[in-house]
Amino acid sequence: MGPVLGGQCLPRGPRVVWPEVFPWLTGSGGPGAEPMSSSLAGPDCCGGLDNIEFRKADLCVMTWLLGYVDPSDPCFVAAVFTIIFNPLFWNVVARWEQKTRKLSQAMGSPYLACYVLGGVILLLNVLRSHCFTQAMLSQPRMDSLDSPVALLAGLLLLGVGSVLVLSSFFALGFTGTFLGDYFGILKESRVTTFPFSILDNPMYWGSTANYLGWAVVHASPAGLLLTAVVALTYVVAILYEEPFTAEIYRQKASQPDKRS
Numbered sequence: 001m002g003p004v005l006g007g008q009c010l011p012r013g014p015r016v017v018w019p020e021v022f023p024w025l026t027g028s029g030g031p032g033a034e035p036m037s038s039s040l041a042g043p044d045c046c047g048g049l050d051n052i053e054f055r056k057a058d059l060c061v062m063t064w065l066l067g068y069v070d071p072s073d074p075c076f077v078a079a080v081f082t083i084i085f086n087p088l089f090w091n092v093v094a095r096w097e098q099k100t101r102k103l104s105q106a107m108g109s110p111y112l113a114c115y116v117l118g119g120v121i122l123l124l125n126v127l128r129s130h131c132f133t134q135a136m137l138s139q140p141r142m143d144s145l146d147s148p149v150a151l152l153a154g155l156l157l158l159g160v161g162s163v164l165v166l167s168s169f170f171a172l173g174f175t176g177t178f179l180g181d182y183f184g185i186l187k188e189s190r191v192t193t194f195p196f197s198i199l200d201n202p203m204y205w206g207s208t209a210n211y212l213g214w215a216v217v218h219a220s221p222a223g224l225l226l227t228a229v230v231a232l233t234y235v236v237a238i239l240y241e242e243p244f245t246a247e248i249y250r251q252k253a254s255q256p257d258k259r260s
Helices: 052-068 074-100 104-105 111-138 146-175 202-217 221-259
Strands: none
Touching: 052 074, 074 104, 074 111, 074 221, 104 111, 104 221, 111 202, 111 221, 202 221
16 A cells, blocks of 8 residues: 555555645646756655755655655544643643642552552553554555664664663652652652663653654554654653752752751
8 A cells, every 4th residue: 555645545556756746846836837856756855955945855754754644543643642641641630739739638648649640641651552553553554664674773762762761760760750759759869870861851752762663663654753743742741840850859959958
C-alpha cells in the first residue's frame, strides 16, 4: 500500500511526479505555470540543494509525511488524546494535592497517596502505548523505513530510551518518579547522578526515544508524527513542572539557614 492522499492510496508502480500531486510546488499552481526548478520531479520537492527555501522545504516534508497519515482515524485520534491527557492529568492532580492535601488526608498517608497516583499513571501510560501501537498498525508503512538499517536504528533508540527511563527510575525511586515532591516527600537534594548528570529530564526524553524507536521499527509515518506530539507535550510539561521543582528544593535548602 502506498501513501494515503485524501483518503485514497497512491498506487505502486510508475513513479509519482510530485508537481502533479501537489500543484503548488510548481509556483502558481496553474496548468501553464513555470516550475520552480527543472529538477522538481521525484522527491526533490524544493528545486535542488542550490535553491532550497527552508520554509517551503519544511512544508514539503510535512505534506509528504501527512500523505501517509489519516488524522481522522479513530486509533490515531485516541493516541493523540492519551498522549496529551496523561501529563495534563498527573500535573493537575499533583498541583491539587500540593495545595489541598486531600489525597493524603483521604488515604491517611502521603506515601500511600503517592503510590496510588503512581499506579494510576502507570496504567495510563500502558493505555497510551497501546493506543500509539494501534494507531501505527492502522496506518500505512513507509517503504524507505522498512529496511535492516532502519530496524537497527530503531532498536538502538529503544535501547537508549530504556536506559534513560530505567536509570532515572532507580535514581529517583518510586516517589521521586511519581511526583512525591507534590506530596511533601522530598529528597535531601535534587538528584544529580546519572542520567541527570548528562541530561535534564532524562525520563521524558528517554520515553520520547522509546516512542521514536518503536515508530522506526514499525516503519510508521503515523508513529513519527505521534512521537512529535509526545515530544511537544513533554516540552510543555517541563515548562510547567520545572519551576515548581526548583522552587521547593530552593526552599528546602534555605530552611537550615532560617533555623540558625
